[in-house]
Amino acid sequence: MESGLLQYAKDFHQLCSEIEPTDYTKYEHIWNRSLQTFIYLNLLSNYLSHDDIIDYSTIKLMINNDNHLYDYLFALMQLVSELTRLTVNTVILNEFDRPKRISAFIKDVYQALSQLNFKNDALRRKFDALKYDINKPTYPLSGPGSELNEQHPANNSTSTYFFSANFYNSQDILPAFFDQFLQLSDYLGRDNVYISIYESNSHDNTKDLLHHFDDALTRLSIPHTVITDDSTQKPFFVGNERINYLASVRNLTLAPLTRQLDERFNHFDKIVFLNDVFYDWFSVVRLLNTRNGAYDQVCAFDYFKIGLYDTWVTRDTCSRRTKVVWPYYQDAHSIDLLRRGEPIPVNSCWNGITAFDASWFVDRSGDSDPIRFRVLDECVTSECLLSSYDIHRKSHKQPEIYMNPLVPTAYEKPVFQLRSRLFNLSLARPYLTYRYWFEERLFGWLTALGRKEEECAAWLDEWKTGNCTYE
Structure with missing residues (x-):
């Protein structure tokens, strides 16, 4: 031209x-x-x-x-x-x-x-x-992108969010992470977000990058806490010693989450945990607006080269572990929701990014017992799984926990580009057809053979399974 x-x-x-x-x-x-x-x-x-x-x-x-x-x-x-x-x-x-x-x-x-x-x-x-x-809306009123529109019922300029993130040797992911978070904070409102970051044991450029990010947050007047420890040597732990260490560093990011901070932000609406993953800021908005914000917990989908990454934490509504490859779930209802891109009820999840109703993590009455990360003494299981499990223990009804298939994350950039970009293009249709007929219809039973059983079932006996279906 x-x-x-x-x-x-x-x-x-x-x-x-x-x-x-x-x-x-x-x-x-x-x-x-x-x-x-x-x-x-x-x-x-x-x-x-x-x-x-x-x-x-x-x-x-x-x-x-x-x-x-x-x-x-x-x-x-x-x-x-x-x-x-x-x-x-x-x-x-x-x-x-x-x-x-x-x-x-x-x-x-x-x-x-x-x-x-x-x-x-x-x-x-x-x-x-x-x-x-x-006068046309910036984003569509329905379909993809509608959750970003100011006219969307879940968008409320008075909503406030506490973000938590832990980093270790994350220099490759941090530039994209910072860029997306700043766009997210601009959308949500800089006065409506608080981010707490704790870095531990990195021996690459992570500490320096976080210092620069700390300065940027200060210049932009975004409330925050950024802590980098002095160690560059990661301790070697196995079993529950490792889980206890991971739980402790996650809890350190929650240290600023006091009743005073909660009141200053007019009571946080959501607590959001961000792993060191690639993500899009608008996907986080989509996650927060899942079911118009009516949930106890909602999770993204995190991927690696083969398929779903975080199967150690994810449990379906029958407390069964998901499988790595499509269609991930066993019951027909969950698979149908997955195909339609709608939120899928589960008992627990984490998956790179997860958002909780803030009431589970904040002591607003002075005598409640807010959730914190912990270990299961009798068996080795993830501290992230136990955060979902504790909602089941404390709740008098079936908790509203979902996974949103429209929110992809990944620890590797090529995988993220594949899941968030290429799968939306028409050139991906042959693969999607293959996935439906071969991975699901013809050989779904075969991929289910490798599904791992729950090793700690005897000590995790308070799951609520009111939504369980074996169909």
């Missing part, structure tokens, strides 16, 4: 040099439409490349003529209309940050155009039509 635009500009220069000014005015209606298209394409190309606008003075130099402000304004309004349509395509491609930028850009352009006094002609009618484009 660039070569075509350059050729048009060259030809237009030649036209302007060879035609008399009076004849130019007389016959300009012949090339006005093509000139408007030329200006519009330059504006669109520049915006897609730089998120910026070409001013009229630059356009004058490009066409070597000073008499086409009308055509410039017409092309600018056409750009605004086109960008509102572009937001739909960007959402389909999972580019959820671009609609925000487009919305801010077209509102700025509209505000500038509003200062002009248009005559009652085609340009005026074009401007009047822009108000319908301006």
